[in-house]
Amino acid sequence: MASVTEAPLLAPQSDKKPPRKRGRLVPYWLLLPGILWLLVFFALPMVYQVSTSVQTGSLEEGFKVTWHFQTYWNALADYWPQFLRSVLYAGAATILCLVLGYPLAYLIAFRAGRWRNVVLILVIAPFFTSFLIRTLAWKTILADGGPVVGALNTLHVLDVTNWLGFTSGDRVLATPLAVVCGLTYNFLPFMILPLYTSLERIDGRLHEAAGDLYAKPFTTFRKVTFPLSMPGVVSGTLLTFIPASGDYVNADLLGSTDTRMVGNVIQTQFLRILDYPTAAALSFILMAAILIMVTLYIRKSGTEDLV
Amino acid sequence: MTTDNGGDVRLSGISKTYGSFTAVHPLDLTVPEGSFFALLGASGCGKTTTLRMIAGLEEPSSGTVFLGDQEVTHLPPYKRPVNTVFQSYALFPHLDIFENVAFGLRRRGIKSVKKQVEDMLELVQLGEQARKKPHQLSGGQQQRVAVARALINHPKVLLLDEPLGALDLKLRRQMQLELKRIQTEVGITFVHVTHDQEEAMTMADTVAVMNAGRVEQLGAPADLYENPQTTFVANFLGTSNLIEAAVDGKDGDDIVLAAGGGKLVLPQARCSAPTTTGGKVLVGVRPEKISLTHIDDAGEIPGGRNRITGRIADSSFIGVSTQYVIDSAVCPEFEVYSQNIDRDARLTPGAEVVLHWSPAHTFGLDAAQDIDAGVETVEEEAA
Amino acid sequence: MAFVRWFKRNLVVIGGLLTLGYLLLPNVVVTVFSFNKPKGRFNYEWQQFSLDAWRDPCGVADMCGSLSISLQIAVWATIGATILGTMIAFALVRYRFRARGAVNSLIFLPMAMPEVVMAASLLTLFLNLGAQLGFWTILIAHIMFCLSFVVTAVKARVMSMDPRLEQAAQDLYAGPVQTFLRVTLPIAAPGIAAGALLAFALSFDDFIITNFNAGSTVTFPMFVWGSAQRGTPVQINVIGTAMFIVAVLFVLAGMVISNRRNKQKA
Numbered sequence: 001m002a003s004v005t006e007a008p009l010l011a012p013q014s015d016k017k018p019p020r021k022r023g024r025l026v027p028y029w030l031l032l033p034g035i036l037w038l039l040v041f042f043a044l045p046m047v048y049q050v051s052t053s054v055q056t057g058s059l060e061e062g063f064k065v066t067w068h069f070q071t072y073w074n075a076l077a078d079y080w081p082q083f084l085r086s087v088l089y090a091g092a093a094t095i096l097c098l099v100l101g102y103p104l105a106y107l108i109a110f111r112a113g114r115w116r117n118v119v120l121i122l123v124i125a126p127f128f129t130s131f132l133i134r135t136l137a138w139k140t141i142l143a144d145g146g147p148v149v150g151a152l153n154t155l156h157v158l159d160v161t162n163w164l165g166f167t168s169g170d171r172v173l174a175t176p177l178a179v180v181c182g183l184t185y186n187f188l189p190f191m192i193l194p195l196y197t198s199l200e201r202i203d204g205r206l207h208e209a210a211g212d213l214y215a216k217p218f219t220t221f222r223k224v225t226f227p228l229s230m231p232g233v234v235s236g237t238l239l240t241f242i243p244a245s246g247d248y249v250n251a252d253l254l255g256s257t258d259t260r261m262v263g264n265v266i267q268t269q270f271l272r273i274l275d276y277p278t279a280a281a282l283s284f285i286l287m288a289a290i291l292i293m294v295t296l297y298i299r300k301s302g303t304e305d306l307v
Numbered sequence: 308m309t310t311d312n313g314g315d316v317r318l319s320g321i322s323k324t325y326g327s328f329t330a331v332h333p334l335d336l337t338v339p340e341g342s343f344f345a346l347l348g349a350s351g352c353g354k355t356t357t358l359r360m361i362a363g364l365e366e367p368s369s370g371t372v373f374l375g376d377q378e379v380t381h382l383p384p385y386k387r388p389v390n391t392v393f394q395s396y397a398l399f400p401h402l403d404i405f406e407n408v409a410f411g412l413r414r415r416g417i418k419s420v421k422k423q424v425e426d427m428l429e430l431v432q433l434g435e436q437a438r439k440k441p442h443q444l445s446g447g448q449q450q451r452v453a454v455a456r457a458l459i460n461h462p463k464v465l466l467l468d469e470p471l472g473a474l475d476l477k478l479r480r481q482m483q484l485e486l487k488r489i490q491t492e493v494g495i496t497f498v499h500v501t502h503d504q505e506e507a508m509t510m511a512d513t514v515a516v517m518n519a520g521r522v523e524q525l526g527a528p529a530d531l532y533e534n535p536q537t538t539f540v541a542n543f544l545g546t547s548n549l550i551e552a553a554v555d556g557k558d559g560d561d562i563v564l565a566a567g568g569g570k571l572v573l574p575q576a577r578c579s580a581p582t583t584t585g586g587k588v589l590v591g592v593r594p595e596k597i598s599l600t601h602i603d604d605a606g607e608i609p610g611g612r613n614r615i616t617g618r619i620a621d622s623s624f625i626g627v628s629t630q631y632v633i634d635s636a637v638c639p640e641f642e643v644y645s646q647n648i649d650r651d652a653r654l655t656p657g658a659e660v661v662l663h664w665s666p667a668h669t670f671g672l673d674a675a676q677d678i679d680a681g682v683e684t685v686e687e688e689a690a
Numbered sequence: 691m692a693f694v695r696w697f698k699r700n701l702v703v704i705g706g707l708l709t710l711g712y713l714l715l716p717n718v719v720v721t722v723f724s725f726n727k728p729k730g731r732f733n734y735e736w737q738q739f740s741l742d743a744w745r746d747p748c749g750v751a752d753m754c755g756s757l758s759i760s761l762q763i764a765v766w767a768t769i770g771a772t773i774l775g776t777m778i779a780f781a782l783v784r785y786r787f788r789a790r791g792a793v794n795s796l797i798f799l800p801m802a803m804p805e806v807v808m809a810a811s812l813l814t815l816f817l818n819l820g821a822q823l824g825f826w827t828i829l830i831a832h833i834m835f836c837l838s839f840v841v842t843a844v845k846a847r848v849m850s851m852d853p854r855l856e857q858a859a860q861d862l863y864a865g866p867v868q869t870f871l872r873v874t875l876p877i878a879a880p881g882i883a884a885g886a887l888l889a890f891a892l893s894f895d896d897f898i899i900t901n902f903n904a905g906s907t908v909t910f911p912m913f914v915w916g917s918a919q920r921g922t923p924v925q926i927n928v929i930g931t932a933m934f935i936v937a938v939l940f941v942l943a944g945m946v947i948s949n950r951r952n953k954q955k956a
Contacts, residue, residue, distance in 0.1 A: 027785035031793060034774035034837055038796050041834040045811035052814045100709045107706030121941055122710060126717055128937035130895055132914040133930040136922060137716035140723065140734045188713060238802065246804020249897060253918055263806045263898075270810055270902065276817070283810040287803065294802055364857050384860040385869075391861045397854035401876045410872075411862035460862065 046287075053280035063276060075281045079265050083285070086261040089176065089251075090244035093183035097191040097240045098233065100184065105195035105232070106225075110204065123192055131186055135253050138182050142172045142254070174256035182250035190239040198232030199225070234301045242290055262286055314340030314375065314463045314496045316361060321370030321380075323356050330356045332520045333370060338464075338498055338513075340375075343490050345499045345511035349543070349681075353520040354500045355394075358466050361498065363387045374463055385414070390457035391466040395473050396449050398441035404428070404452055405437040411460040427459045430489070447478045454486070458493060467499040471506065483509050504544050508532070516540050518681065532593075536579040538672055541591050543681035548597075550590045550615075550638045551674060554582050561666065564590060567637035571613045571669065578671030587674035594642040596668040599631065601651060602659040612663040617641060619658045629654075633662060717934060724927035731921025743924035747932075750923040753913055757929065760910040763825065764894040767832035771893075772886045774833070775840025776878075782841070783848040800838045808835060809902035816903060823905025831903050832893040839892060840885035847881020 053071060057063035076083075104123070112119050126134060141148055149172050152158050161167040166177040202225065210220040226233075248263030262282060269279035316338040323331040331353040338344045346354040359365035361372060363384035371380045379387050390411065398407050405424055412420045428434045431451035441449055450470060457465055470486070471479045487510050490497050501507050507514045508528035515525045516539070524531060524540045532544055541547035552566035557575075562582050564571045571590055580588050592613075600608055608614065617635030629650070633641040643662060645654075654660065697704075723733055727740035748754035778797065781787070800808065812831055821827060855877065859869040875882075897911040904912060914926055 027781040027787040030777040030781035030785075031787075034778040034841075035793060035796060037774060037834060038800070038837060041812060041815070041830055042800055042808065043796065045808075045815040048814040048818050049811035052818075100705075100712065103702050103705030104709040105706075106702050111703055111706075117945065119710065121938070123713060125934065125938055125941075126713055127891055127895070129717060129720060129930040129934045130911055130914060132897060132911050132918070133720055133926055134716040136734075136914070136918060136926075137719040137723070140719050141715060143734060185712065185716065188709070192709075242802055242804055246806040247898075248806065249915075263804070266806050266810055267901075270813060276814065279810060280814055283807050287807045290802070290804060290807075362861060364861070383865075384857070385863045385865050389861075391858070393854045393858055393861075395852070395854070397852060397858040399855060399858070399873055399877075410859070410864070414863040414868060414872075456862065 049280045049284055052276050053284050055277050059274050068277070071277045071281045072285065075278050075285065079262065079282060082260055082262045082265050083289075085176075085259065086245045086263070086286075089180050089183060089259075089261060090241050090247075092180045093187060093244045094191075094237050094241045096180065096184040097188050098237065101188055101191035101195055101236065105192050105199055108192075108196050109199035109202075110207075120196070123189055127189065132249065132253075135182055135186065135249060138178070138185065138254055139173065142178055142181070144171055144173060148172070173254065174259070176255070176259050178254040179251050179259045179261075182254045183244045183247060186247070186250060187240040187244050190243070191236040194236040194239065195229060195232040198229045202228050230301065234298070238294060238297070242294070245290060246286060315373070316344075316464055316496065316498065317373040318357070318361070319371050319373070321357075321360055321367040321372060323353070323360060323365060324368045329520055331360070334522060336515065336522065336525075338496060340496055341494050342512045343487070343497045343499065343510055345501060345507035345514045346517055347501060347504060347507040347514050347543075348517035349502055349683075352517040354502075354517045355468055357517070358391075358468055358498060358500045361464065362389055362391045362466050364391075388463045389466060390460050390462040390464075391468060392450075392453045392457050392470045394469045396441075396453040396470075398449055398452055398456070400441055403438050403440055404433065404444070407441065407452055408456045408459055410456060415460075423459060427455045430458075430492075431455045446474050447482060450474065450482060451485070454489065458489070458495070462495065464496045464498060467497060469501055470499070471501070471503075479503075479506070486510060508544070516543060518543075534577060534670055535591070535672070537680070538589065538676045538678055539681035541670075541672065541681070542679065543683075546594055546642055547591045548594060548638060548641050549672070549678050551678070552588055552590045554584050554586050554588055556584055562588075562671070564588060566590065567615075567635070569615060569637060572666040573669045573671045574666060577667075577669065580671055580673035582671070589672040589674045589676070589678060591670045591672060592664055592668055594630070595628075595644040595646075597643045597645075597662050597664045599633075599643055599645055599651075599654060600661045600663065601653045602661060603653075605661045608661060608663050611666070613666055613669060614661055614663045615641070616659070616661050619654060619656050619660060621656055622654070633660065635662070720927050721931045721934070724924060724931045726924055726927075728924065733922045733924050733927065740924075743928045747925050747928050750925045752908065753910075753923070753925055753929070756908045756910045756913040759825070759907060760894055763828055763832060763909065764890050766829055767836055767893040768886050768890045770829070770833040771836035771840050771889045772882060775837050775885060775889075776844050776882055778837075779841045779844035779848055779881075780874075783845055784853075797838050797841050800835055801842075805835075805896075805898040806902075809899040812899070813902045823903055824907045827903045827905070828900050828907060828909065831899050832896060835896070835899060836889035836892050839888050840882075843885035843888060844878065844881045847884075848878050851877055 051065055052063070054065055054067050054069060055063040056066045056068045056071075104119075108116055108119050108123070140146070143149070149158075149170065152161075152172065153170060158167055158170065158172075161177055162169070166180075167175040172178050172181075206224055206228070207220055210224045211217075215223060245261075246263050248261060248267050251259050251261045251264050266279050266282050266286070269275045269282065316336075318334055318336040320333045320335060321331065322329065322333040334357065336357075346357060348354045356365055360367050363379065363382055363386075367380060371378055373379070374388065379389075399410065402410070405428075408424045408427055409420045412423060417423075425434065425437070428437055431454060433448060433451055433455065436444060436448060441452065444452065450473075453470070467486075471482050474482060483506055486497075486499075499507070499511060508531075511528065513525065514528055514531055516523045516531065518539045524536045531540060535541035535544065535547070538547075538549065541549065550566050550571070552564035552571055555563045555565045555570070557563065558572070560575050562573045562575055562578060564573060573588070573590060575582075578588065582588060602616065615635050615637050617633040617637075619631055620634045620640070621632040623630050624647075626647070628644050628646050631643040631645065631654070633643060635641055641662065723736070724743060725739050725741065726733055726736055727738050727742060728735065729737055743749070778793075782790070782793065782797075809831075812827075812834070815821075816823060816827055851874075855873055856869055859873040860866075864872060895911060897915060900909050901912055901915065908916070910929075914922075917923060917926060
C-alpha cells in the first residue's frame with residue numbers, strides 16, 4: 001500500500017503546471033527539527049570527540065589540535081585489559097541473558113495463556129524502580145556470608161568458579177561473577193522483549209505441523225521455533241551487548257579495581273583526572289569497535305531493518 | 308445547481324504513468340448521470356487508478372476530469388462532490404458507526420446531523436448498531452456502513468472500489484442486490500470497480516472491460532457477452548470457444564469460413580475483424596449455445612447449422628447442466644454446456660459426437676490477437 | 691515416572707519462572723529493606739523492622755530536591771522527544787524523500803551506541819562550546835537519546851495504519867489539517883503514548899549520560915550513585931518501592947479500564 005500513497009510524489013509533471021502542489025516540502029519540514037537536534041547533539045559531538053582525541057595540552061594552558069595520534073596507542077597500551085574485560089563481561093552477560101531469557105520469552109508467548117499480560121508486566125515492572133537502586137540490592141543479595149553465597153558454597157559452585165577465576169575465596173561481591181551477574185540482571189528485559197515479539201509472531205499451528213511431520217518437541221524447537229525467532233535473537237543480543245560493553249555502573253558498584261571495564265576508565269579520565277584526549281580516544285576506540293562488531297554481526301545474521 | 312448534466316462523469320484523455328510504467332493509457336469515457344457503471348478487469352489493469360483519478364486521490368498525468376460542467380482535474384478530494392466506498396471499507400476504527408456516517412456532514416460544517424444519520428442508517432438497515440465500533444460489526448454490516456457514510460453526503464457520483472471483495476460468496480450475492488436497490492432508490496451515478504465479471508454483469512447498466520490500462524470494450528452486459536470485440540473480452544467475460552478459420556468467401560450477409568476441413572458460417576454483422584478472402588479470422592461461440600448430438604443421430608440435425616465432429620474427452624455433472632470437454636480436429640478442448648433436460652446416456656467420455664449451433668450465435672474476431680488473452684489461470688486466481 | 695514426564699513437559703515453564711524470580715528478586719529486596727533500621731550508614735544488612743523511613747521520606751538532605759529535578763527533566767524531555775520523534779516518524783512512513791537512508795541511520799545509531807560514548811562526546815561538545823553544564827545540558831542530552839525510541843514506537847503504529855483511512859477522510863471533505871486531527875492523530879495515539887512513556891522512563895532513570903553532562907546539578911539517579919559512596923539512606927528504598935507500586939497500579943488501572951470498556955461495547 002505504501003507505493004500507492006507515495007505515488008503522487010513519483011508522478012512526472014505534466015507540461016501545464018498544476019494549480020495544486022502536494023506539499024513536496026512537507027517531509028523536510030517534519031524532519032528538520034528532530035534531525036537537526038540529532039546532528040547537533042549526536043553527530044557533531046562525535047566530530048568534537050575525534051578532534052579532542054588528537055589534542056595535546058593541559059587543563060591550565062588549554063588543549064590544541066596537534067594530530068597527536070600517539071594518544072590512541074598509549075590508551076590501548078595502558079588500558080587493553082579493561083577493553084578485554086568489557087568484551088568478555090558483556091559477552092558473558094549476553095549469552096547468559098539469551099539462556100535465561102529464552103525460556104521466559106517462550107513461556108510468555110506460548111504457555112502463559114491468560115496470564116500472558118501479567119507476566120509481561122512483571123518483566124517490565126522492575127524498570128519502574130531506578131536501576132541504580134536495584135543494582136545496589138544485589139550488594140545485599142550477594143553479601144559475604146549471606147544465604148546465596150552460603151548456598152553456592154555448599155553446592156561447591158564457588159569451587160568451580162574459583163578455579164575458573166570468576167570468584168576468589170568465599171566472596172562473590174567484588175568479583176567478575178558479581179559484575180556479570182549484575183550486567184545480566186540489568187539487561188535481561190532487553191533480551192526478553194525482542195525475543196517475545198518474534199516468538200509471538202510464530203503461528204502456533206507450525207508446532208502442530210512439525211509434530212505431525214514426525215518432529216520430536218526438541219527437534220521442533222531446533223528446526224522451526226528457533227530459526228523463526230532469529231530476528232529476536234539478533235536484536236536481543238545487540239540490545240544487551242552494546243549497552244553492557246559500555247556500562248560502568250555494575251563494575252563500580254558490584255566489582256573491585258580488578259573488574260574495571262573501559263566505561264570506568266572513560267568516566268574516571270573524563271570526570272576525575274580530566275585527561276580529555278585520552279578519554280576521547282578511549283571512547284572513540286570503543287565506538288569504532290562496537291560499530292565494526294555490530295556491522296559484521298548484522299551482515300552475518302542477514303537481518304536488515306532493525307529500526 | 309442548474310439542470311445541466313450535473314451527474315455526468317467525463318474523462319477526456321486522462322492517463323496515469325508511474326515513472327516508466329503506464330497504469331492508464333489516455334482514456335476517454337463518459338458515464339451518464341444516474342447510471343450504474345462498472346469498470347471490470349483483472350488486478351493491475353488500471354481500473355482502480357481510473358477510479359482514484361475521479362475521486363481526486365490520484366492526479367492524472369495528462370487529460371481532464373469533468374463532473375457535469377465543472378472541471379475537477381486538480382481539485383483535492385475534499386473539494387469534490389464525489390464520495391468513495393473503499394476497498395476493505397476504511398471505516399475509522401476510533402469512531403463509532405454513527406460518527407463514521409456523520410463524518411462527512413460534520414466536516415462540511417453541518418450542525419444537526421442526528422436526523423440525517425439516523426435516516427441513512429435506516430436505509431442500510433443498521434439503525435440498531437449506531438453506537439458500536441466498526442470492529443464489532445460483521446463484514447456485510449461494515450460494508451453497509453461504508454455505503455451509508457458515502458451516500459449521506461449526496462454526492463454527484465458514488466465510487467465503489469471492489470466494495471464486495473472481502474465478503475463471502477453468499478453475502479456478496481445479497482449485497483449486489485442490496486446495492487442495486489439503493490442505487491435505484493437514490494438515483495445517484497454509481498461507478499463500480501470490480502474484477503468479478505458476474506458482479507459487473509448483475510449490477511451494472513454499462514460495463515467497461517479494462518485490460519493493461521486500456522478500455523477493451525464498453526457496452527451493456529448482454530451486448531458485451533453476446534458480441535465480444537476482442538479475444539480478451541471473449542475469454543474474460545464467461546468462456547468462449549475460439550477456432551482459427553480461413554475466409555473462404557461470402558454468401559449474402561454471411562461470411563463462409565473453412566476450419567479443419569469443415570465449413571462454418573458467420574454473419575457479417577457479428578464480425579469485428581476485417582475479412583478478405585484467404586485471410587484468417589477467429590470464430591467464437593459460447594459453450595451454452597452449442598447442442599451435442601451423438602454421431603449415430605447426425606442425420607436428425609436440421610440443416611443450416613454450423614457443425615463440428617469430435618470425441619468427448621471429459622464430462623462433469625453440475626446439476627442444472629453437464630459440462631463437456633470435446634476433442635476435435637478443429638479445436639482441442641472445445642467446451643459445451645448442456646442443460647439437463649433429457650440426458651442422452653450415450654454421451655459419455657469416448658463417445659463420438661457432432662457439435663452444432665446456429666450461425667446467428669457465432670462471432671468473429673481479429674486473428675492477429677493472442678487467442679488466450681483474458682483466460683484465467685490458476686496462478687492468477689490465487690493472486 | 692509420571693513426575694519425570696511432567697517435569698520434562700514443563701521444563702520451559704520452570705526455567706521461565708526461575709528467570710522471572712531472578713528479575714524480581716532485587717525489587718523484593720528493595721521493598722523489604724525499606725522497612726529496615728540499619729546500624730551504620732549503609733542499608734545492606736537486615737537489622738530490625740521500622741517504619742521510620744516511610745514516615746519521613748524526605749528526611750534525607752537533598753534527596754527530594756533531586757527527585758523533583760529528575761521529574762521536571764523527564765517531563766520536558768518527554769514532551770520534546772515525543773513531538774520531534776512523532777514528526778520524524780510521520781515523515782518516514784508517509785512521505786518519500788531524498789536521504790532516507792541517511793535519516794534512518796541517524797535514528798538508529800544513538801540506539802546502537804554505548805551510553806558512555808554519547809555521554810563523553812556530548813561533554814566534549816559542551817566543553818568546547820563553553821556551555822554551562824546543568825539543567826539545560828541534561829535536558830538537551832535526554833531529548834537526544836529519547837528521540838530514536840519515540841520514532842521507533844510511533845513508526846511501528848503509523849506503518850500498521852491503513853493509508854486508505856486518511857484517503858477516506860479526504861474523500862469525506864476533511865482538509866489536510868482536519869484529516870490529521872480527526873483521523874491520523876487519534877489512530878496513531880497509542881503509538882505516540884507508548885513512545886512518550888518510554889521516553890519518560892528512559893529519561894527519569896538515566897544515569898550515565900546525565901552524570902557526564904550535569905555539572906553540579908544532581909538528579910535522583912545521581913543522588914543514589916553518590917549515596918552508594920557516602921552511605922545509603924533507607925529513604926532511597928522507600929522511593930524505589932513507592933515508584934514501583936504507583937507504576938504497577940497505573941498499569942493495572944489501565945488494564946481494568948480497557949477491559950471494562952471492551953465489555954460495555956460487546
